[in-house]
Amino acid sequence: MSGMNDSFDAARVASILARVAKRRPRIHCLTNTVAQNVTANMLLAFGAVPSMASHPEEVAAVAAGAGAILVNLGTLSPEGERAIPKLLAIARERDIPLVLDPVFVELSPLRLRLAEEVLKQPGVIVRGNAAEMAALDAVMQSAGGVLRVTTGRIDRIEGGERVLSVAHGHEWMARVTGLGCASSALVAACRAVEPDAAIAAAAALTAYGIAGEIAAERAAGPGSFAMHLIDALAGLDEAALRARMGSAA
Numbered sequence: 529m530s531g532m533n534d535s536f537d538a539a540r541v542a543s544i545l546a547r548v549a550k551r552r553p554r555i556h557c558l559t560n561t562v563a564q565n566v567t568a569n570m571l572l573a574f575g576a577v578p579s580m581a582s583h584p585e586e587v588a589a590v591a592a593g594a595g596a597i598l599v600n601l602g603t604l605s606p607e608g609e610r611a612i613p614k615l616l617a618i619a620r621e622r623d624i625p626l627v628l629d630p631v632f633v634e635l636s637p638l639r640l641r642l643a644e645e646v647l648k649q650p651g652v653i654v655r656g657n658a659a660e661m662a663a664l665d666a667v668m669q670s671a672g673g674v675l676r677v678t679t680g681r682i683d684r685i686e687g688g689e690r691v692l693s694v695a696h697g698h699e700w701m702a703r704v705t706g707l708g709c710a711s712s713a714l715v716a717a718c719r720a721v722e723p724d725a726a727i728a729a730a731a732a733l734t735a736y737g738i739a740g741e742i743a744a745e746r747a748a749g750p751g752s753f754a755m756h757l758i759d760a761l762a763g764l765d766e767a768a769l770r771a772r773m774g775s776a777a
Protein backbone atom coordinates (compact mmCIF):
# COMPACT_ATOMS: atom_id res chain seq x y z
CA MET A 529 0.00 0.00 0.00
CA SER A 530 1.33 3.41 -0.82
CA GLY A 531 0.11 6.94 -1.28
CA MET A 532 -1.84 6.98 1.95
CA ASN A 533 -1.82 9.90 4.30
CA ASP A 534 -3.86 8.25 7.00
CA SER A 535 -2.75 5.06 8.64
CA PHE A 536 -3.48 1.94 6.69
CA ASP A 537 -1.72 -1.01 8.19
CA ALA A 538 -2.28 -4.63 9.13
CA ALA A 539 -4.16 -3.61 12.29
CA ARG A 540 -6.60 -1.53 10.25
CA VAL A 541 -7.24 -4.33 7.76
CA ALA A 542 -7.58 -6.84 10.62
CA SER A 543 -10.11 -4.63 12.39
CA ILE A 544 -12.27 -4.45 9.26
CA LEU A 545 -12.00 -8.23 8.77
CA ALA A 546 -12.94 -8.74 12.43
CA ARG A 547 -16.02 -6.55 11.96
CA VAL A 548 -17.05 -8.65 8.95
CA ALA A 549 -16.54 -11.85 10.97
CA LYS A 550 -18.51 -10.49 13.92
CA ARG A 551 -21.41 -8.83 12.10
CA ARG A 552 -21.60 -11.31 9.23
CA PRO A 553 -23.08 -8.75 6.80
CA ARG A 554 -25.28 -10.16 4.09
CA ILE A 555 -24.14 -9.06 0.67
CA HIS A 556 -26.78 -9.13 -2.02
CA CYS A 557 -25.20 -10.06 -5.34
CA LEU A 558 -26.96 -9.66 -8.66
CA THR A 559 -24.19 -11.34 -10.55
CA ASN A 560 -23.35 -13.36 -13.62
CA THR A 561 -23.93 -17.08 -14.00
CA VAL A 562 -20.18 -17.75 -14.44
CA ALA A 563 -19.13 -16.16 -11.16
CA GLN A 564 -22.06 -16.89 -8.83
CA ASN A 565 -20.55 -19.93 -7.16
CA VAL A 566 -17.04 -18.59 -6.59
CA THR A 567 -18.47 -15.25 -5.42
CA ALA A 568 -20.73 -16.90 -2.84
CA ASN A 569 -17.90 -19.14 -1.62
CA MET A 570 -15.44 -16.25 -1.36
CA LEU A 571 -17.97 -14.23 0.69
CA LEU A 572 -18.49 -17.17 3.04
CA ALA A 573 -14.74 -17.67 3.45
CA PHE A 574 -14.53 -13.98 4.32
CA GLY A 575 -17.17 -14.33 7.05
CA ALA A 576 -19.97 -12.60 5.13
CA VAL A 577 -23.25 -14.10 3.96
CA PRO A 578 -24.17 -14.18 0.27
CA SER A 579 -27.68 -13.76 -1.13
CA MET A 580 -28.04 -14.12 -4.87
CA ALA A 581 -31.72 -13.60 -5.80
CA SER A 582 -32.29 -12.09 -9.24
CA HIS A 583 -36.04 -12.44 -9.92
CA PRO A 584 -37.36 -8.90 -10.41
CA GLU A 585 -40.44 -9.62 -8.26
CA GLU A 586 -38.43 -10.66 -5.19
CA VAL A 587 -35.05 -9.01 -5.51
CA ALA A 588 -35.98 -5.85 -3.56
CA ALA A 589 -37.44 -7.85 -0.67
CA VAL A 590 -34.34 -10.04 -0.44
CA ALA A 591 -31.91 -7.13 -0.78
CA ALA A 592 -33.76 -4.89 1.70
CA GLY A 593 -31.88 -6.14 4.77
CA ALA A 594 -28.48 -6.48 3.09
CA GLY A 595 -25.37 -4.68 4.33
CA ALA A 596 -24.36 -3.88 0.74
CA ILE A 597 -25.59 -4.58 -2.78
CA LEU A 598 -23.43 -5.68 -5.72
CA VAL A 599 -24.64 -5.13 -9.28
CA ASN A 600 -22.52 -7.12 -11.75
CA LEU A 601 -23.36 -6.68 -15.44
CA GLY A 602 -21.97 -10.02 -16.74
CA THR A 603 -24.25 -12.55 -18.53
CA LEU A 604 -27.23 -10.32 -17.90
CA SER A 605 -30.70 -11.68 -18.74
CA PRO A 606 -33.79 -9.57 -19.47
CA GLU A 607 -34.97 -10.52 -15.97
CA GLY A 608 -31.68 -9.37 -14.47
CA GLU A 609 -32.00 -6.11 -16.37
CA ARG A 610 -35.44 -5.59 -14.79
CA ALA A 611 -34.01 -6.37 -11.35
CA ILE A 612 -31.49 -3.53 -11.50
CA PRO A 613 -33.89 -0.58 -11.01
CA LYS A 614 -35.50 -2.47 -8.11
CA LEU A 615 -32.11 -2.84 -6.46
CA LEU A 616 -31.27 0.80 -7.04
CA ALA A 617 -34.58 1.87 -5.49
CA ILE A 618 -34.14 -0.26 -2.36
CA ALA A 619 -30.51 0.86 -2.00
CA ARG A 620 -31.67 4.48 -2.09
CA GLU A 621 -34.61 3.90 0.25
CA ARG A 622 -32.57 1.99 2.86
CA ASP A 623 -29.26 3.76 2.34
CA ILE A 624 -27.51 0.51 1.42
CA PRO A 625 -24.02 0.89 -0.13
CA LEU A 626 -23.79 -0.05 -3.81
CA VAL A 627 -20.91 -1.63 -5.70
CA LEU A 628 -20.95 -1.86 -9.51
CA ASP A 629 -18.90 -4.46 -11.41
CA PRO A 630 -19.08 -3.35 -15.07
CA VAL A 631 -18.07 -6.68 -16.64
CA PHE A 632 -17.09 -6.18 -20.31
CA VAL A 633 -18.87 -2.81 -20.43
CA GLU A 634 -16.55 -1.89 -23.29
CA LEU A 635 -18.26 -4.52 -25.49
CA SER A 636 -21.92 -3.69 -25.02
CA PRO A 637 -24.05 -0.56 -25.40
CA LEU A 638 -26.68 -2.15 -23.13
CA ARG A 639 -24.14 -2.57 -20.32
CA LEU A 640 -22.98 1.01 -20.78
CA ARG A 641 -26.55 2.26 -20.47
CA LEU A 642 -27.12 0.16 -17.34
CA ALA A 643 -23.83 1.32 -15.81
CA GLU A 644 -24.98 4.91 -16.40
CA GLU A 645 -28.22 4.10 -14.61
CA VAL A 646 -26.37 2.68 -11.59
CA LEU A 647 -24.03 5.68 -11.53
CA LYS A 648 -26.96 8.05 -11.04
CA GLN A 649 -27.01 6.81 -7.45
CA PRO A 650 -24.81 8.74 -5.03
CA GLY A 651 -21.59 7.23 -3.66
CA VAL A 652 -21.27 4.19 -5.89
CA ILE A 653 -18.08 2.12 -5.74
CA VAL A 654 -17.06 0.82 -9.18
CA ARG A 655 -14.66 -2.15 -9.32
CA GLY A 656 -13.41 -3.22 -12.72
CA ASN A 657 -10.33 -4.16 -14.69
CA ALA A 658 -8.38 -1.55 -16.67
CA ALA A 659 -10.35 -1.95 -19.92
CA GLU A 660 -13.70 -1.70 -18.14
CA MET A 661 -12.66 1.33 -16.10
CA ALA A 662 -11.31 3.09 -19.20
CA ALA A 663 -14.61 2.53 -21.02
CA LEU A 664 -16.52 4.05 -18.07
CA ASP A 665 -14.14 6.93 -17.49
CA ALA A 666 -16.33 9.73 -18.91
CA VAL A 667 -19.48 8.42 -17.23
CA MET A 668 -17.74 8.18 -13.85
CA GLN A 669 -16.32 11.71 -14.25
CA SER A 670 -19.72 13.21 -14.89
CA ALA A 671 -21.40 11.16 -12.16
CA GLY A 672 -19.11 12.64 -9.50
CA GLY A 673 -18.48 11.14 -6.06
CA VAL A 674 -17.61 7.74 -7.50
CA LEU A 675 -14.94 5.59 -5.85
CA ARG A 676 -12.98 3.95 -8.68
CA VAL A 677 -11.33 0.62 -7.94
CA THR A 678 -9.21 -0.64 -10.83
CA THR A 679 -7.75 -4.09 -10.29
CA GLY A 680 -4.80 -5.78 -11.95
CA ARG A 681 -1.23 -6.56 -10.90
CA ILE A 682 -1.43 -3.41 -8.82
CA ASP A 683 -4.87 -2.29 -7.69
CA ARG A 684 -5.63 1.42 -7.75
CA ILE A 685 -8.31 3.03 -5.61
CA GLU A 686 -9.24 6.58 -6.54
CA GLY A 687 -11.77 8.82 -4.84
CA GLY A 688 -11.56 12.59 -5.04
CA GLU A 689 -7.98 13.64 -4.32
CA ARG A 690 -7.11 10.35 -2.68
CA VAL A 691 -5.25 7.57 -4.49
CA LEU A 692 -4.38 4.31 -2.77
CA SER A 693 -2.66 1.32 -4.28
CA VAL A 694 -2.49 -2.32 -3.31
CA ALA A 695 0.41 -4.38 -4.62
CA HIS A 696 -0.57 -7.83 -3.42
CA GLY A 697 -1.90 -10.87 -5.23
CA HIS A 698 -0.67 -13.43 -7.73
CA GLU A 699 -0.93 -13.74 -11.51
CA TRP A 700 -3.05 -16.89 -11.15
CA MET A 701 -5.83 -14.62 -9.89
CA ALA A 702 -6.30 -13.58 -13.51
CA ARG A 703 -6.24 -17.22 -14.71
CA VAL A 704 -9.39 -18.37 -12.93
CA THR A 705 -12.71 -16.98 -14.10
CA GLY A 706 -14.81 -14.97 -11.68
CA LEU A 707 -12.08 -13.97 -9.26
CA GLY A 708 -12.49 -10.32 -10.28
CA CYS A 709 -16.24 -10.58 -9.77
CA ALA A 710 -15.57 -12.11 -6.35
CA SER A 711 -13.22 -9.24 -5.48
CA SER A 712 -16.10 -6.82 -6.04
CA ALA A 713 -18.21 -8.79 -3.57
CA LEU A 714 -15.40 -8.61 -0.98
CA VAL A 715 -15.21 -4.84 -1.48
CA ALA A 716 -18.96 -4.74 -0.82
CA ALA A 717 -18.51 -6.86 2.34
CA CYS A 718 -15.90 -4.48 3.74
CA ARG A 719 -18.00 -1.45 2.76
CA ALA A 720 -20.91 -2.96 4.72
CA VAL A 721 -18.89 -2.58 7.94
CA GLU A 722 -16.64 0.38 7.07
CA PRO A 723 -18.07 3.78 6.06
CA ASP A 724 -14.82 5.02 4.50
CA ALA A 725 -15.27 3.49 1.04
CA ALA A 726 -11.62 3.86 -0.03
CA ILE A 727 -10.35 2.19 3.13
CA ALA A 728 -12.98 -0.54 2.78
CA ALA A 729 -11.87 -1.26 -0.81
CA ALA A 730 -8.18 -1.19 0.13
CA ALA A 731 -8.80 -3.58 3.03
CA ALA A 732 -10.73 -6.03 0.86
CA LEU A 733 -8.11 -6.06 -1.89
CA THR A 734 -5.21 -6.28 0.55
CA ALA A 735 -6.79 -9.28 2.29
CA TYR A 736 -7.68 -10.91 -1.04
CA GLY A 737 -4.24 -10.26 -2.51
CA ILE A 738 -2.44 -11.64 0.54
CA ALA A 739 -4.71 -14.69 0.52
CA GLY A 740 -3.71 -15.07 -3.15
CA GLU A 741 -0.01 -14.99 -2.25
CA ILE A 742 -0.52 -17.66 0.43
CA ALA A 743 -2.67 -19.79 -1.90
CA ALA A 744 -0.05 -19.65 -4.68
CA GLU A 745 2.52 -21.16 -2.33
CA ARG A 746 0.20 -24.13 -1.73
CA ALA A 747 -1.18 -24.65 -5.25
CA ALA A 748 0.07 -26.57 -8.30
CA GLY A 749 -1.72 -24.43 -10.89
CA PRO A 750 -4.81 -22.26 -11.41
CA GLY A 751 -7.31 -25.03 -10.55
CA SER A 752 -5.93 -25.91 -7.14
CA PHE A 753 -5.12 -22.22 -6.65
CA ALA A 754 -8.85 -21.38 -6.63
CA MET A 755 -9.45 -23.96 -3.90
CA HIS A 756 -6.49 -22.78 -1.84
CA LEU A 757 -7.59 -19.16 -2.24
CA ILE A 758 -10.86 -19.94 -0.43
CA ASP A 759 -8.93 -21.72 2.35
CA ALA A 760 -6.36 -18.92 2.66
CA LEU A 761 -9.03 -16.24 2.83
CA ALA A 762 -10.89 -18.18 5.51
CA GLY A 763 -7.69 -18.60 7.55
CA LEU A 764 -6.31 -15.08 7.18
CA ASP A 765 -5.27 -13.48 10.47
CA GLU A 766 -3.53 -10.32 11.61
CA ALA A 767 -0.14 -12.07 11.90
CA ALA A 768 -0.24 -13.07 8.21
CA LEU A 769 -1.35 -9.57 7.23
CA ARG A 770 1.46 -8.02 9.28
CA ALA A 771 4.08 -10.39 7.86
CA ARG A 772 3.14 -9.56 4.26
CA MET A 773 2.21 -5.87 4.54
CA GLY A 774 5.37 -4.90 6.42
CA SER A 775 5.39 -2.29 9.14
CA ALA A 776 5.51 0.73 6.80
CA ALA A 777 2.28 -0.41 5.10
Ligand SMILES: Nc1ncnc2c1ncn2[C@@H]1O[C@H](COP(=O)(O)OP(=O)(O)OP(=O)(O)O)[C@@H](O)[C@H]1O
Pocket residue numbers: 631656657658679680681682683696697698699700701702704705706707708709710711733736737
Ligand atom coordinates in the same frame (compact mmCIF):
# COMPACT_ATOMS: atom_id res chain seq x y z
N1 LIG B 1 -0.89 -10.09 -12.32
C1 LIG B 1 -1.48 -10.02 -11.14
N2 LIG B 1 -0.76 -10.03 -10.01
C2 LIG B 1 -1.35 -9.95 -8.81
N3 LIG B 1 -2.69 -9.88 -8.62
C3 LIG B 1 -3.47 -9.85 -9.69
C4 LIG B 1 -2.93 -9.91 -11.02
N4 LIG B 1 -3.96 -9.85 -11.89
C5 LIG B 1 -5.09 -9.76 -11.17
N5 LIG B 1 -4.80 -9.75 -9.85
C6 LIG B 1 -5.78 -9.68 -8.75
O1 LIG B 1 -6.87 -10.48 -9.13
C7 LIG B 1 -8.11 -9.93 -8.68
C8 LIG B 1 -9.05 -9.83 -9.88
O2 LIG B 1 -8.63 -8.78 -10.68
P1 LIG B 1 -8.78 -8.73 -12.26
O3 LIG B 1 -8.33 -7.36 -12.66
O4 LIG B 1 -8.11 -9.90 -12.87
O5 LIG B 1 -10.36 -8.84 -12.41
P2 LIG B 1 -11.29 -9.08 -13.68
O6 LIG B 1 -10.53 -8.82 -14.95
O7 LIG B 1 -12.54 -8.33 -13.46
O8 LIG B 1 -11.59 -10.63 -13.54
P3 LIG B 1 -12.88 -11.51 -13.97
O9 LIG B 1 -13.72 -10.64 -14.86
O10 LIG B 1 -12.35 -12.72 -14.65
O11 LIG B 1 -13.63 -11.88 -12.73
C9 LIG B 1 -7.76 -8.60 -8.02
O12 LIG B 1 -7.80 -8.76 -6.62
C10 LIG B 1 -6.34 -8.30 -8.51
O13 LIG B 1 -5.58 -7.61 -7.54
Ligand SMILES: Cc1ncsc1CCO
Pocket residue numbers: 560562563602603631705706707708709
Ligand atom coordinates in the same frame (compact mmCIF):
# COMPACT_ATOMS: atom_id res chain seq x y z
C1 LIG C 1 -16.22 -14.87 -18.51
C2 LIG C 1 -17.38 -14.04 -18.19
N1 LIG C 1 -18.26 -13.63 -19.14
C3 LIG C 1 -19.22 -12.90 -18.66
S1 LIG C 1 -19.12 -12.69 -16.98
C4 LIG C 1 -17.72 -13.61 -16.91
C5 LIG C 1 -17.03 -13.88 -15.61
C6 LIG C 1 -15.86 -13.03 -15.38
O1 LIG C 1 -16.12 -11.69 -15.44
Ligand SMILES: [Mg+2]
Pocket residue numbers: 631632656657708709
Ligand atom coordinates in the same frame (compact mmCIF):
# COMPACT_ATOMS: atom_id res chain seq x y z
MG1 LIG D 1 -14.46 -8.68 -14.15
